[in-house]
Amino acid sequence: MEQLLQHLVNGLVLGGTYALLGIGLTLIFGLMSVVNFAHGEFYTLGAYAAFAALALAGLPFFAALLAAIAAGALLGALCERALLRPLRGHSIDTIMLVMIGVWIAMQNAELLAWGGVARSIPHPFPTAPLTLGPLNIAPLRLFVVLTAAALIGLAWLLIQKTRLGTAMRATFQDRDTAALMGVPIGRIHTLTFAFGAALAAAAGALLGPVFLAYPSMGDLASLKAFSVVILGGLGNLAGATLGGLLLGVAEELGAGYVSSGYRDAVGFVAIILVLLFRPAGLFARAERIG
Amino acid sequence: MLVVEDLQVEFGGVLALAGVSFSVEPGTITSLIGPNGAGKTTAFNAITGYLRPTRGRVAWQGEPIAGRRPCEIARRGVVRTFQRTSVFPTLSVFDNVRTGLHLRGTAGVWSILGRMPRVSAEERRLAAAADEILTFVGLAHRRDERAGELPYGEQRLVELAVALAARPRLLLLDEPAAGMTGAEKDRLVALIRKIRGDDVTVLVVEHDMRLVMGISQTVIVLNHGRVIAEGAPAEMRAHPEVIRAYLGSSDAPA
Amino acid sequence: MIARAAVALGAVAAVSAPLWVANPYHLHVLIMAGIFTILALSLNLLLGYTGQLSLGHAAFFGIGAYTSALLALRLSWSFWLALPAAALASGLAGWAIGRLALKLRGAYFVLVTISFAGVISLVSINWMDLTNGPLGLPGVPPPTLGPWTLRTKTAYWYLVLAGAALTYLVCHRLVTSRIGRALVALRDNEPLAESVGIDGTRYLVLAAVISAAMAGVAGSLYAHYTRFVSPEVFLFSYTVTMVIMVIAGGQGTLAGPVVGALLFTALPEALREAVAWQWQMLAYGVVLVLFVFFLPRGLVPALNDVRRRAAPSRPPLQ
Numbered sequence: 035m036e037q038l039l040q041h042l043v044n045g046l047v048l049g050g051t052y053a054l055l056g057i058g059l060t061l062i063f064g065l066m067s068v069v070n071f072a073h074g075e076f077y078t079l080g081a082y083a084a085f086a087a088l089a090l091a092g093l094p095f096f097a098a099l100l101a102a103i104a105a106g107a108l109l110g111a112l113c114e115r116a117l118l119r120p121l122r123g124h125s126i127d128t129i130m131l132v133m134i135g136v137w138i139a140m141q142n143a144e145l146l147a148w149g150g151v152a153r154s155i156p157h158p159f160p161t162a163p164l165t166l167g168p169l170n171i172a173p174l175r176l177f178v179v180l181t182a183a184a185l186i187g188l189a190w191l192l193i194q195k196t197r198l199g200t201a202m203r204a205t206f207q208d209r210d211t212a213a214l215m216g217v218p219i220g221r222i223h224t225l226t227f228a229f230g231a232a233l234a235a236a237a238g239a240l241l242g243p244v245f246l247a248y249p250s251m252g253d254l255a256s257l258k259a260f261s262v263v264i265l266g267g268l269g270n271l272a273g274a275t276l277g278g279l280l281l282g283v284a285e286e287l288g289a290g291y292v293s294s295g296y297r298d299a300v301g302f303v304a305i306i307l308v309l310l311f312r313p314a315g316l317f318a319r320a321e322r323i324g
Numbered sequence: 325m326l327v328v329e330d331l332q333v334e335f336g337g338v339l340a341l342a343g344v345s346f347s348v349e350p351g352t353i354t355s356l357i358g359p360n361g362a363g364k365t366t367a368f369n370a371i372t373g374y375l376r377p378t379r380g381r382v383a384w385q386g387e388p389i390a391g392r393r394p395c396e397i398a399r400r401g402v403v404r405t406f407q408r409t410s411v412f413p414t415l416s417v418f419d420n421v422r423t424g425l426h427l428r429g430t431a432g433v434w435s436i437l438g439r440m441p442r443v444s445a446e447e448r449r450l451a452a453a454a455d456e457i458l459t460f461v462g463l464a465h466r467r468d469e470r471a472g473e474l475p476y477g478e479q480r481l482v483e484l485a486v487a488l489a490a491r492p493r494l495l496l497l498d499e500p501a502a503g504m505t506g507a508e509k510d511r512l513v514a515l516i517r518k519i520r521g522d523d524v525t526v527l528v529v530e531h532d533m534r535l536v537m538g539i540s541q542t543v544i545v546l547n548h549g550r551v552i553a554e555g556a557p558a559e560m561r562a563h564p565e566v567i568r569a570y571l572g573s574s575d576a577p578a
Numbered sequence: 579m580i581a582r583a584a585v586a587l588g589a590v591a592a593v594s595a596p597l598w599v600a601n602p603y604h605l606h607v608l609i610m611a612g613i614f615t616i617l618a619l620s621l622n623l624l625l626g627y628t629g630q631l632s633l634g635h636a637a638f639f640g641i642g643a644y645t646s647a648l649l650a651l652r653l654s655w656s657f658w659l660a661l662p663a664a665a666l667a668s669g670l671a672g673w674a675i676g677r678l679a680l681k682l683r684g685a686y687f688v689l690v691t692i693s694f695a696g697v698i699s700l701v702s703i704n705w706m707d708l709t710n711g712p713l714g715l716p717g718v719p720p721p722t723l724g725p726w727t728l729r730t731k732t733a734y735w736y737l738v739l740a741g742a743a744l745t746y747l748v749c750h751r752l753v754t755s756r757i758g759r760a761l762v763a764l765r766d767n768e769p770l771a772e773s774v775g776i777d778g779t780r781y782l783v784l785a786a787v788i789s790a791a792m793a794g795v796a797g798s799l800y801a802h803y804t805r806f807v808s809p810e811v812f813l814f815s816y817t818v819t820m821v822i823m824v825i826a827g828g829q830g831t832l833a834g835p836v837v838g839a840l841l842f843t844a845l846p847e848a849l850r851e852a853v854a855w856q857w858q859m860l861a862y863g864v865v866l867v868l869f870v871f872f873l874p875r876g877l878v879p880a881l882n883d884v885r886r887r888a889a890p891s892r893p894p895l896q
Contacts, residue, residue: 069685117867126684131825131870134633138818138865145856161784253814257696260689295704302693302700309686310678374769398775406773412766424765427775429756433784436747436755443755450756490774 036168041286047175047244049282050182051237055255056262056274057189058233061226063260064269065206068118068227069130073259074252075140076106076231080238081247085155088243095158099181099239106235107228107239114227119220137256145249152248178240185236186275189300192229193271202226206269233257262302264308267315277316325350326371326402326494326525331390333363333370333549338553340361340366342549343380343506348542352524353516355536358546359569363563364529365407368496372404373397384494398426401493403438407529411482417463420471420482421454424489428453445502454489456506461485461515477508496517497528501535513539535563545569592739596732604847605731609803611640612738612842613796616745617816618823620792623749625821626829627758628785629765631688632677633817634695638668638790640811642703642797643707647718647807657721657802664798665791671698674789675785699812714808720742734803741799745792749832752788761785762830815859822862826869828876835877 055077080102087098117132138257159173191198193199204212211295221314238255245251262281266273289297308316326348327570333341341363343376356364369375371382373394382390389397391419425434429450431443458464461481466474469512471482487495497516501509509532516539530536536543537557545560547569553560560566589748599605622636642664649663675694679687702709709715721728721737728734752758760781763771768778801807819842827838845860873880 063685067686120871125628128870128874130631130685130688132867134818134821135863135866135870137863138866139860142856142860142863146854146860257689257692264689293704296700299697299700302696305689305693306678306697309682309690313681313686329785330679372773393777394769395775395777398773404773406770410767410770412770414766416764419759421778423759423771424774426756426760426763433752433755433788436757439751486774491593491767531753577726 037290039169041290042283043169043287044142044175045283046279047171047179047282048285049239049279050179050186051241051278052258052262052282053186053238053278054182054189054233055259056239056266057186057271058230059259060266060269060271061202062230063263064267065202066130066223066226067126069126069133070135070230071130071133072140073230073234073252075137075144075234076110076234076251076252076257077162077238077241077255077259078141078144078247078252079109080106080152080235081155081239081251082144082244084239084242085148085153085237085247088156089153094176099236102235102239103219103232106238106244107232108152110228110231110282111224113231114224118227119223122223137252141249141252148247149250150167150249152246155243155247156241174243181240182237185233189229189233190271198225199310254301257305258301261304264305265316270315273315280316325385326527327381327383328367328371329381329383330400331367331370331382332378333366333375334378339549341370341377341380344546344549344551346544346551346554348525348527349525350525351520352541353520353528353539354485354542354544355540355557356529356544357536358528358545358552362569363547363549364546366549368404368428368498368529371397372402373494374478387502401491402496403492403494404486404496405483405487405498407498407502409476409479409483411471411479412414413470413488415471416468417458417471417474417482417485418454418467421457421485421489422450424451424457424486425453427490439489457489460488460518462511477504480504480508480512484512488519492524494525494527497530499529499531501530501532510533581777590879596735597870600795605735607843607847609731609735611739612735612742613800613806614819614823615742615836615839616796616799617793617820618827619742619745619749619832619840620789620796620818622824622832622835623752623785623789623792625824626831626834627753627761627765628782630683630693630790630851631821632786633688633821634675634691634693634698635789635820636812636814636817637691637695637698638671638793639797639816640698640702641671641807642668642794643807643811644699644715644797645794646798647715647801648708650719650802651715651717652674657719657798660802661795661798664801665794666820668797669787669791672786672788673783674765675790676786678787691782695812695814695817699809702809702812712730712804712809714810716806718805718807720805721802721824736798738803743797745795746832746836748788748792753832757781757784765830818859818862822866824876825866826873826876828878828880830875831878831882834876834878836874 055073059070059073062068062073083102083105084098087093087101088095093101113136117136118129121129121132159177160301161172161202163170164176193202199223205217205219209219258281262274262277265280266277281287281304285297285300288300325500328347329551330343331341331344332339344363344367358364361378366375370377370390370436373392373396376391380390381388384402387400388401389402402538412423415423429446438446455464458467463478463481463485466478471479474482484500501512504512513535516526540557543557543560544551545566552565552569553563583615595608596605599608602797617635617639621632624632645667646660646664649660650657655663675691678690682690705771719778728737760771763776764778764781772778797811823842824835827836827841828834849858869876
């Protein structure tokens, strides 16, 4: 029983970051219809940005997190302006191919910049696990899940409660009307993509210290993000949050009780099964943003 | 003979077709008219398998076809054209028609890979048939040009040629004259008559009333997803329901 | 005319290659180019002719490689039986993907193919009893033909050349047939294709099966050449390379993938001395983006367009 709880807790830690990845991608894929195969690369960027901030510049952890988010947002905005805006209106396949190109380019840029050897990202937390009743949790992981929860909360607030969020929802629900109402469509597109990329980078900065940072870490992250988006339904913020938590828990339980070698397969199998049997996502009746 | 019984199509609470029943006699030209939004194209889509009806039956030559896939329905000899011009844009006009001839070929993977002689013979037959059809619709001079690059009126002829290639026994034409010049429309009328002369039943959706009244034996009028009148063209012109339906909308019968 | 002369010249050069290619390493590069040609042609059948992108094609390649290697190693099957068996195994996987893709198109199909490849890759790493996991399968025997063993690069080059030529022939016959027309029709205008009786489901599955089987053949050839198979065959970089070859070379044409395969095997080798592999992969990413922006249909169709505009009367699509 304790084992189960432990797995659940670990699953929630992972799941929180998966939710961040998923929310970012559900905005980009669900709302903007951009098949962002480079999503995982922003995750990687976040991890390496955190590494640079912590190991090289010696900055405190929060600053490193902010640096990662900023890096993600900036590069995301650049991507959107330079590559996606000229292609707006083109087929979804064309955009998909461009993002594949970005994926390859970014990953190999990371490889060139940082080398292929995995880096350990230093963090300021003590390594001795905290004991809360029957559960053990490393302080780092506790920090990760709390920060993830906070970021998810902030994302929700932004989308549901601010004027920017309303503008985003309006743009992707009915572009022409939004334009007529004075919403700056171009800027909204850039901001949405940048926001999604920033969330992915945050996830990378959070999980990077838990595991290791290496250039191809983004591949799995991308796929898991897609898995979460498909589980939760495209454009569905609540679905992405729940889907992320579900995936994290499922992976931990699978690794713990079935086989740890196949843990990554959970995301793959989820994609295949959901697309086959419930293509609208598991939480299809939950409210869509857009 | 096409028999439609109580056909209903619902989209998210809206009844696009609210129980439509009619039949089309073999060898005739029947027109389906009605104001915009009456459900004409929806009816076409439901009959030819592009929409699944929520209720009702469609039978062609005694066999039920409602809910089947478009390719299966085409195999039974029911072929349709589309409201917005629909060709294979990157292929030549000749290849467009050859594609339409798909069902007339039987070559399977293995005989194709083995280059069996009957495959080459079949290809020659199909090429000849394609040329015949091009001559029939009057596009022989455009044979090798890219379908997507032709002027609009001729693209619609390509569309018609492709549909004819599939050897329909029932041909459903969705607004074939839309966007055509007067001369093109006359050519179209002549073609439709020639097609019917080949013992093909034709069901046409059209807005051009002159054309409709000129070629149809029967006119069926739809409004708000229901049949409101059915009969000979002359009767429909004077029918009070029909006039009311059109006056209530922006397009009045010409 | 120029095209035909070029092809003839190319054929002569190919057949006589071992005579004038002095460096055995260069012959190795040619052999890899041949294997990649088969892969590019197979991917092109799916991407160029049905319009569906499979990013899991390395899975079919890997399944072919493992099947052939395992049959030869564990059951002592001859290469000449193992190869068709590999094609069959990959074809079966292609059938599964094809049937899965029935409801899905575009990005969802891509995701399913990636997921499938991911699962297969994990299986090859974890199912130690079958695949020996990350250690791989060494000592895969080379093909034997009567008293001869095809161990030398020269001998293997002819084998691969034959394989590539056969693959091209299969593609050509398919594409210029009624089936090829059906595939192109489905890609260009699926509702219209269905309206004349073309069964989208059936032809997509067929294309997937044939495409996968060909990739399996490439896998088998690879396995018996390098004589070592490990989970690295499922590396995404193989898929990426294939995709670049098809996109840059020209989808929807037959010459395109061949040109792409030659270009993207020869180019990295030529640049090998000057430029590190990571820079090349980085360049691949940039190249892909550039092609999508400026030459979306690839080199060969662009060249064809230039020719078309120069000489307006051309025979119809054959």
